[in-house]
Amino acid sequence: MFAGNRRTKVLTQADYEANILRLRQERDSLAHRLHHTDAYIEQIHYDFKKLQNELKTLEKQKHDLENTHNKTMKDLVHNQKEAIIVTLKEDVKRLQAERDDRDKHIADLKADKDELQSKLGKVSGEKMLDKNPQIADLSDPRRPQKLVEMISILYDNKWTDAFEKSEDKGDEKQICIYLLNIFKECWNYCKETCEQQTKILEQNLLLASENKDGVYALSPGSSTLLTETRKRSAKEMMPNLYEKFKSAKKDIKEDLHTYVESCLEVCWYSAINEPPMHYGFDAEEQADDFRKYTQGGNTVDFVVWPAMHLFINGPILYKGVAQYKN
Incomplete structure (x- = not known):
C-alpha cells in the first residue's frame, strides 16, 4: 500500500518477537547493571x-x-x-x-x-x-651584774614555762612554793658542792692534810687563779652537775629539767664567785628586799622568788618576789 509516495513497512510476527526478545535482553542488561550499581x-x-x-x-x-x-x-x-x-x-x-x-x-x-x-x-x-666584791671585773662574763641578768631572764621566761607545766601540783600558791623549793635545793646543792670542791682543790694545791681544820693559806694570786679556773671550767662541768643533781632529786619530773638546769647554772656561778653571792628567802625579816607578786598587803603570804645579794649581808642586786595579804 502506498500513500503520498511513502511506503509503509508491514511488521511480521517474527519482527515482533525479535523486538520483544531484544527489549527483554535490554531489560535484563539494565537490571543486571542496576544490580551492580x-x-x-x-x-x-x-x-x-x-x-x-x-x-x-x-x-x-x-x-x-x-x-x-x-x-x-x-x-x-x-x-x-x-x-x-x-x-x-x-x-x-x-x-x-x-x-x-x-x-x-x-x-x-x-x-x-x-x-x-x-x-x-x-x-x-x-x-x-681579790675578794673585793665591790670592784667589778669587767672581763668576767659571769660577773655579778651578768648573773643579775641571768636570774631576771630565768624568772621572766623559764619560771613562767615551769609554772605552766606544774599545774598538777595544786593551786597557784602551791606551784609557786614548789618551784621556789626547786631553786632553793639547787642553791644549797651548789653551795655544798662548791665548798667541798674548794677544800679538795686547796688541799691538793698546798699538799695539806685533812687534819688542819680546813684552814689553808692560799696567796691572793693563787686564790684568784683558782676562782678563774673554776669559772672557765664551769661550762664543761655543768652537764655532770646536772646529772648528779637529777640523780639526787629523782622526784622532779622531766618537763621541768630545763628550768632545773637554768637554776643550777645561775646558782653554780653564784656559788663560785669570790666571795660567794647570797640568796635570801625570808620576806618577813628582809621586807625591803622583796617586791609584790600580784597583790600587796601588810603580811607575807608566800615567797615566789628569792632576793639576790652581792654577798651575805651585802647590798641587794635583785629584789625577790613575794605574795602579800592583809
Missing part, C-alpha cells in the same frame, strides 16, 4: 561508614595524644619545679651551714677576746680584785 552504592556506603569510624578512631587517638602531651608537659614542668625547689633547699642548707660556721667563728673570736681581756684584767688588777 546497587552493590557499588552499598559498597560506597560501607566504605564511607568505615572511613567515618576510622576518622573517629583517629580523632580519639589525636585527643588521647593531646592529653598525654599535656600531661607530659605538666609533669615536666612539675618535675622542673620540684628540681628547682630541691636545689633551693640545698642552697638554703648550704647558706645556713655557712652562717653557722661564721657565727661559730665569731663566737670563737669573742671567746678569744674575752680570754685576752681576762688575762689583761688579771695582770692589771689581780690583787685589787
Whole structure:
C-alpha cells in the first residue's frame, strides 16, 4: 500500500518477537547493571561508614595524644619545679651551714677576746680584785651584774614555762612554793658542792692534810687563779652537775629539767664567785628586799622568788618576789 509516495513497512510476527526478545535482553542488561550499581552504592556506603569510624578512631587517638602531651608537659614542668625547689633547699642548707660556721667563728673570736681581756684584767688588777666584791671585773662574763641578768631572764621566761607545766601540783600558791623549793635545793646543792670542791682543790694545791681544820693559806694570786679556773671550767662541768643533781632529786619530773638546769647554772656561778653571792628567802625579816607578786598587803603570804645579794649581808642586786595579804 502506498500513500503520498511513502511506503509503509508491514511488521511480521517474527519482527515482533525479535523486538520483544531484544527489549527483554535490554531489560535484563539494565537490571543486571542496576544490580551492580546497587552493590557499588552499598559498597560506597560501607566504605564511607568505615572511613567515618576510622576518622573517629583517629580523632580519639589525636585527643588521647593531646592529653598525654599535656600531661607530659605538666609533669615536666612539675618535675622542673620540684628540681628547682630541691636545689633551693640545698642552697638554703648550704647558706645556713655557712652562717653557722661564721657565727661559730665569731663566737670563737669573742671567746678569744674575752680570754685576752681576762688575762689583761688579771695582770692589771689581780690583787685589787681579790675578794673585793665591790670592784667589778669587767672581763668576767659571769660577773655579778651578768648573773643579775641571768636570774631576771630565768624568772621572766623559764619560771613562767615551769609554772605552766606544774599545774598538777595544786593551786597557784602551791606551784609557786614548789618551784621556789626547786631553786632553793639547787642553791644549797651548789653551795655544798662548791665548798667541798674548794677544800679538795686547796688541799691538793698546798699538799695539806685533812687534819688542819680546813684552814689553808692560799696567796691572793693563787686564790684568784683558782676562782678563774673554776669559772672557765664551769661550762664543761655543768652537764655532770646536772646529772648528779637529777640523780639526787629523782622526784622532779622531766618537763621541768630545763628550768632545773637554768637554776643550777645561775646558782653554780653564784656559788663560785669570790666571795660567794647570797640568796635570801625570808620576806618577813628582809621586807625591803622583796617586791609584790600580784597583790600587796601588810603580811607575807608566800615567797615566789628569792632576793639576790652581792654577798651575805651585802647590798641587794635583785629584789625577790613575794605574795602579800592583809
